[in-house]
Amino acid sequence: MPQEEKKGFVSLLYNRISYLGGMLAAIMIVIFLLLMFISSVAGGENPYFGLVTFIVLPPFIILGLLLIPIGVWWERRNRLRKGRKTEVLFPIIDLNVPKNRRYLIIFNVSVFGLLLIAAVGSYHAYHYTETTGFCGKLCHEVMNPEYTAYEQSPHARVGCVDCHVGSGASFYVKSKLSGMYQVYAALANVYPKPIPTPIKNLRPAQETCEQCHWPAAFFGEKQKMTSHYLYDKENSPWTVNMLIKIGGGSPGTAQTTGIHWHMNIANRVEYIARDQRQQDIPWVKMSNFKTGVVNEFNDETNPLTPGELDSLPKHRMDCMDCHNRPTHVFRSPNYSMNLALDTRMMDPKLPNIKANGVKVLTGEYKNTPEALSSISQQIWALYDEKNFPDTTIHPASIEQAVKTLQEIYATNFFPEMGVRWDVYTDDIGHTTSKGCHRCHDGNHKTTDGKTITRECSACHTILSQGRPDSLEITADLVNGLEFKHPVDIGDAWKETGCFECHTGGQP
Ligand code: HEC
Ligand code: HEC
Ligand code: HEC
Ligand code: HEC
Ligand code: HEC
Ligand code: HEC
Incomplete structure (x- = not known):
């Protein structure tokens, strides 16, 4: 084999483009290895570090490596144009020549090294984009x-x-x-601000939630005790202690009752929503897997037209139709204030603080910094000597109230993104948003008069309620107590949904 030809190929590598490519790739590989080393020594999870290492650097390495053959091709073309012959595009490798063997070893080792870096890099890149x-x-x-x-x-x-x-x-x-x-x-x-929900193409709950939670293994009731504070001068406490009949069970066990059983395990519930947020649900269909009984419920106050029945999509109810806020929970002013007073992050002896706190949290603000300073100003003004000549108020508790209110605001209100509790309502209950009462309002009926229940005891049993010093308690765990509203509103709670008066601010 003529020696010049092999030399000819190697000489093709000596061109500016290939030089540049080689240098670029080498520098980027060194930086890449250095960053990998630093992050493995320093630990932690700095998103910008990962961004540079796994997203920004690799394309430059690939670009550098690509420039090498491009340079070879360019150089050969130039030489051919100038009338020089002999150069071949691909090397002719004669393994009997010792130098060729060395080149080949060097070449193979570097390819192997690059593949290793690529494999480790893409593994880390995969994990990084999942953090x-x-x-x-x-x-x-x-x-x-x-x-x-x-x-x-x-x-x-x-x-x-x-x-x-x-x-x-x-x-x-x-x-x-x-x-x-x-x-x-x-x-x-x-x-879009806020990001519209429900998010399209969220993965079905069976493949996410049900990997960790298994409703077939739930049973019985979940006790929930909530402390409320009234909108009076004394911020009077009022507690509600109830058993929520979450139920569950599997077809093989005797325990087959409650919310999860009815909604997920024994039956398939489908529904049609008129609005994108799925708050207006005029049509619901229930199919029992075992008995084969199928019921279609229509909202008699606002029935679906035949056209809507054909054109609107049907949804199969799953975990997210009740648990739509399992983790991104934006708390209402009323809820946040109850929690802060109950955990003594705020002094319940501060007169009217429940009402005042809810008032400043419900306000409209342009951005977070403006809100925080305005909240402070408003609270100090509400308790200054002119508005509140009561000298027994301790400035320290006002200061604490301001600090807690600012913290509540900063973690639950995001004016820049248009996010607050009434934008992303929670569908789990029925006290500040429609929730369960989207279907359980007593108006959804079959043609033969069967109704989706609005019976309070279908979902929970009240064990005790009232002011802590004069609590109404029952030992009857089956029927529980009849609900008593903290202030007299007559029978309004029997006909009107709680959410119609309670919207998260002061009712
Ligand atoms: C326990 C499960 C869970 C985890 C963990 C979780 N999400 Fe979500 N996320 C949801 C559900 C369910 C929704 C849909 C809410 C809806 O459709 O109303 C959602 C909605 C969203 C939305 C749409 C806006 C909104 O508030 O509804 C964004 C953005 C989002 N998630 C980002 C994230 C980010 C970022 C993380 C990690 C820091 C995360 N999520 C972790 C369950 C989860
Ligand atoms: C990777 C596992 C995992 C996934 C996936 C997951 N969860 Fe959870 N979930 C947990 C853990 C852990 C807890 C906390 C248990 C605790 O603190 O007692 C929890 C708690 C809960 C609770 C009880 C909250 C409370 O206030 O007590 C609910 C409800 C819940 N998850 C619903 C969901 C829903 C709905 C989804 C799907 C959108 C989901 N989870 C996905 C692991 C998971
Ligand atoms: C019909 C509405 C509804 C559906 C559908 C639903 N849940 Fe629940 N779930 C509830 C209610 C109500 C509670 C109790 C109230 C609470 O925890 O705030 C609850 C409680 C839970 C809890 C807490 C249990 C405990 O002992 O603390 C978990 C976990 C849970 N659900 C997971 C799921 C999963 C997973 C799915 C989907 C397979 C699902 N739920 C479907 C209404 C529902
Ligand atoms: C999309 C409509 C829809 C929503 C939303 C909904 N349900 Fe239901 N629910 C139904 C239907 C339909 C039935 C079956 C009614 C029947 O066959 O009598 C049912 C039955 C039940 C039952 C059994 C009632 C009985 O008579 O024994 C319970 C308990 C229940 N739901 C709890 C809840 C809770 C709690 C929520 C809110 C977290 C909720 N549901 C939200 C449609 C809904
Ligand atoms: C379809 C089921 C269902 C029906 C019917 C229902 N509730 Fe509820 N209710 C719930 C669920 C679920 C919660 C708990 C939400 C949570 O965990 O935050 C709840 C919460 C409550 C609370 C506690 C509120 C708090 O913040 O402490 C009260 C009080 C209450 N319901 C009263 C009633 C009364 C009165 C009726 C009858 C007029 C009724 N409910 C009908 C499902 C139902
Ligand atoms: C007609 C309007 C109306 C209806 C319907 C209504 N409420 Fe109220 N509720 C009020 C008003 C007004 C207050 C404020 C009382 C005060 O001055 O402290 C209040 C206060 C409360 C409080 C104490 C404050 C707090 O922490 O929220 C609870 C708890 C409560 N209501 C629960 C309910 C429940 C549960 C229902 C549904 C079963 C309901 N209410 C239905 C008007 C209503």
């Missing part, structure tokens, strides 16, 4: 409300992807494809 840091912190403004609420929720140690992506390659690819658009939308500032 809560990547999802929650990188798009700081967009995801800030969800991230903040999530950090305070029972799911704070569950990764975003466990609910939003789940396991398996197809959902990974799907989520990354829509993620690319989201990154673009965030950078170009064209995303």
